[in-house]
Amino acid sequence: MDLRLLSSFLAVVEEGHFKRAAARLFLSPPAVTQHIRQLESELGTRLLHRNPVSPTRAGARLAGHARTLLAAANAAMDDMADVIQGPSADAPRPLRIGIMGHGSAELTPAAVNAFRRARPDVPVELRQLNFTEHVTALVEDRVDVAFVRPAPDDERIATDVLTTEQRIVAVPETSAIADARENGVRVADIIDLPFVRLPGHTPPVFTDYLYFNHEAQRRGPDFALTPQEVLTGVVAGRAAGSGLKSFARYYAWPGAVFVPVLDAPWESSYLAVRADDGNPEVKIFRALTVALAPELRPRIER
Structure with missing residues (x-):
């Protein structure tokens, strides 16, 4: 498939207008129109409604693939430029991927597999x-x-938003809060729960995230550094924890109940990298992950 056609198609989808898309690509409007017609002819289906301009069902599906392919192509060019500058006899350095908890849910393994x-x-x-x-x-x-949450508050780190989800609180099934698993609770209903304790060197942004920005909450007797340690305290009836809605799909422990927190702001998961990192493999992984996110986000955030 000709990447030029995909580039024109994606520009029209994102601009919602043929003329603006042409200006963005430094092409003439007739050239962009011809690209779209050629792409529709190759695929055998209409990709765009013309008035007003918007993607058809097939076009919306193709837009996700186009983002992935174009991002991968751009990252590949960056990588080739690095190789052309001078070959190295060394074996490729591993790409080290850190994952906090379940990362960005289903997007995490999808990104890793796409990179592989x-x-x-x-x-x-x-x-x-x-x-x-x-x-x-x-x-x-x-x-x-x-793959982290929330966004690090550090100028040395660059981040991309991957998913944005409703917050949940994890409580023992014997807790009165557990009865609200279907209808949800409000922050005021949970501020006195015995949330797990965090080490003093935990970044403040993560402490604020875990405790719903209520620093004065009563803390439970258990320390926790991982989701598994949080849930150990929960199922023992000693602690409560919090997370994103997808947390419940990955940590369905017997004895733990996950309750939506209705008025808590939705929180995002992020891909974080060093802001000054010129490693081409990092650029490729970042491009692939960001391109995949729009395709998987609706499934994760449901």
Whole structure:
């Protein structure tokens, strides 16, 4: 498939207008129109409604693939430029991927697998991160990219929003709060729960996230650095925890109940990298992940 056709198509979808898309691509409107007609002819289906301009069902599906293919192509060009500058006799350095908890749900394994298909010669190492590490693991060069939440408050780190989800609270099934698993609760209903305690060196942004920005909450007796440690305290009836809605799909422990928090702001998961990192493999992984996010986001955020 001709990437020029995909580029014109995606520009029209994003601009919602043929003339603006042409200006963005430094092409003439007739050229863009011809690209769209050629693409529709190749695929045998209409991709765009013309008045007003909007994608058809097939066009919306193709737009997601187009973003992925174009991002991968751009990243590949960056990688080739690095190779052309001078070959290296060294074996490829592994791409070290840090994952906090369940990362960005289904998007995390999809991104890892897409990278492995795109760069089969590059080893991949997956490293589990605890609640204190979504800045230190990157700045101390222990990982190259990291799936984290919330966004690190550090100018040395660059982030991309991947998913945005409703918040939940994890409580023992014996808790009165558990009865609200279908209808949900409000922050005022949970501020006195015995939330797990975090080490003093935990980044403030993560502490605020876990405790719904209520620093004065009563804390339980248990310390936790990982979701598994949180749930150990929950099922023992000693603690409560919090997370994103997709947390419940990945940590369905007997004895733990996940209750939606209706008035808590929705929170995002992020891909984080070092802001000054010129590693072409990081650029490729970042481009693939960001391109895949719009395709998987509706399934994750439902």
